[in-house]
Every structure is written in structure tokens, then in C-alpha cells.
Amino acid sequence: MRRPRFRPGLLLAVGLILAGGCSVPVDSGPKTLRAASIPADLREETSSTTTTILSTGESEEVTVYFILNDRLAPVKRRVTPPVTVEKVLQKLFAGPTTAEQLNGYRTAISPDTTVLGAPIEARIATVNVSKNFAFGQVPEQIIAYAQVVFTAVDVAGVTGVLFALKGNRQEAPQGDGSSQSAPLSRAAYPQVTPR
Numbered sequence: 502m503r504r505p506r507f508r509p510g511l512l513l514a515v516g517l518i519l520a521g522g523c524s525v526p527v528d529s530g531p532k533t534l535r536a537a538s539i540p541a542d543l544r545e546e547t548s549s550t551t552t553t554i555l556s557t558g559e560s561e562e563v564t565v566y567f568i569l570n571d572r573l574a575p576v577k578r579r580v581t582p583p584v585t586v587e588k589v590l591q592k593l594f595a596g597p598t599t600a601e602q603l604n605g606y607r608t609a610i611s612p613d614t615t616v617l618g619a620p621i622e623a624r625i626a627t628v629n630v631s632k633n634f635a636f637g638q639v640p641e642q643i644i645a646y647a648q649v650v651f652t653a654v655d656v657a658g659v660t661g662v663l664f665a666l667k668g669n670r671q672e673a674p675q676g677d678g679s680s681q682s683a684p685l686s687r688a689a690y691p692q693v694t695p696r
Contacts, residue, residue: 559581559582560579560580560581560582561579561580561581561582561584562577562578562579563577563578563579563580563584563588563589563592563655563656564576564577564578564652564655565578565589565592565593565648565652566593566647566648566651566652566655566695567593567596567597567601567606567607567608567648568606568607568608568609568644568648568693569605569606569607570605571644571693572693572694572695572696573644573647573648573651573690573693573694573695574606574695575655575695576597576601576606578592580592584656584657585619585656586619586621586626586628586653586656586659587616587618587619589652589653589655589656590616590619590628590649590652590653591615591616593608593610593648593649593652594610594612594614594615594616594634596608596610596612608645608648609635609636609637609641609642609644609645609648610634610635610645610648610649611632611633611634611635611636611645613632614630614631614632614633614634615630615631616628616629616630616631617629617630617631617667617668619653621658621659624658624659624660624661625659625660625661625662625663625684626653626654626656626659626661626662626663627662627663627664627665627670628649628653628662628663628664628665629665629666629667629668630664630665630666630667631667632666632667633666634649635674639674639678642674643674643675643676643678643690643693644690644693646664646673646674646685646690647676647689647690647693649662649664650662650685650686650687650689650690651687651690654686654687660684660686661684661685661686662684662685662686663682663684663685670682673685675689675690676689676690676691676692676693
């Protein structure tokens with residue numbers, strides 16, 4: 502059997518053909534193209550402008566109710582629009598500032614409770630909380646509920662408040678200590694109404 506003869510010239514020619522077919526031309530720099538040489542769908546003009554929405558920092562003033570001398574006391578807070586019961590209650594549940602505490606303001610609401618929601622239906626807000634927010638003696642529990650009710654009904658469109666714990670409806674104490682499953686309003690807490 503005969504061995505094929507090695508032909509270096511043929512191998513070089515095949516290599517050059519393959520290399521030439523796979524290469525990409527290299528330009529020495531940018532080129533100016535005529536519009537006619539660019540496909541029509543790539544020639545359409547596009548806008549390079551973008552819309553940026555800047556926050557102006559505007560907010561609306563709302564009222565939350567803390568305790569001063571064993572009665573509710575209105576305190577102003579600011580929330581970003583739109584004002585919702587949930588946003589206002591989050592300000593209430595955050596408690597009084599250090600300066601307010603130094604001036605005698607306090608809260609009966611547990612600081613480790615969060616507002617999970619406060620949807621409104623037929624002008625009644627259902628305040629849904631993560632855990633029980635009212636502790637201590639019955640008068641302290643009553644005033645904690647009063648804080649929430651007064652704060653919620655101060656939001657436009659709300660006339661009454663129901664309570665829920667993790668989505669389950671709960672009864673709430675009125676000012677006289679009796680439990681109520683109907684919506685509560687400011688009238689339920691005459692003994693702590695601000696003077």
C-alpha cells in the first residue's frame with residue numbers, strides 16, 4: 502500500500518482559503534455612512550428624551566392622637582399623598598417623638614405591632630394589625646383603641662372603625678369597657694375625648 506505524498510503547497514492554499522472566508526474586515530476608524538445605504542427600518546428617527554418624575558417632597562398634614570394627661574391629644578404628622586388610613590395609622594403606631602415624650606405625650610399602643618392594612622368599605626375602615634396592640638389595665642386598653650379610632654375617623658371619608666387581627670375580625674372595647682363588634686366612632690370614647 503502506498504502512502505499519500507505530503508504536499509505543503511496544497512495545504513497552504515487550503516488554509517488561506519479557509520482563513521479568508523472566516524475573517525472580518527477591520528476598519529482603521531469610524532466611517533460615515535450615507536442614509537441610503539442604511540436599511541429603511543433602521544433609519545426611522547427615534548427620540549432620545551426620557552421622562553423623569555421628580556419627587557417634590559410634598560406631603561399632606563394629618564392628625565394622629567396620642568395621650569396627654571390621660572386624654573387624647575391631637576398631634577400633626579405629614580404623609581405622602583394620597584392620604585390613606587393605613588399611612589396615617591403607621592404614623593400613629595410609630596409613637597410620639599422624643600421631643601413629644603419630653604412634653605408629656607405618650608401612647609398606649611404596643612410599639613411592636615404593625616398595621617397590615619386598613620381597607621374602607623361603606624365609610625367603615627377595617628384596621629388589620631399584626632398582633633394585639635393594647636395591653637395593660639382595661640383603661641389603658643380602652644385608650645389604645647380610642648387612639649386608633651380617633652386617628653382613623655380623622656381621615657376624610659371614614660365614619661367608623663372595625664378591628665381585625667391578621668385578617669380575623671375582633672371585638673373591641675368601648676369607653677365603658679364593654680366589647681363591641683359593630684363599627685366604633687369617637688362617640689364610643691367620651692371620657693378620653695380631647696378637651
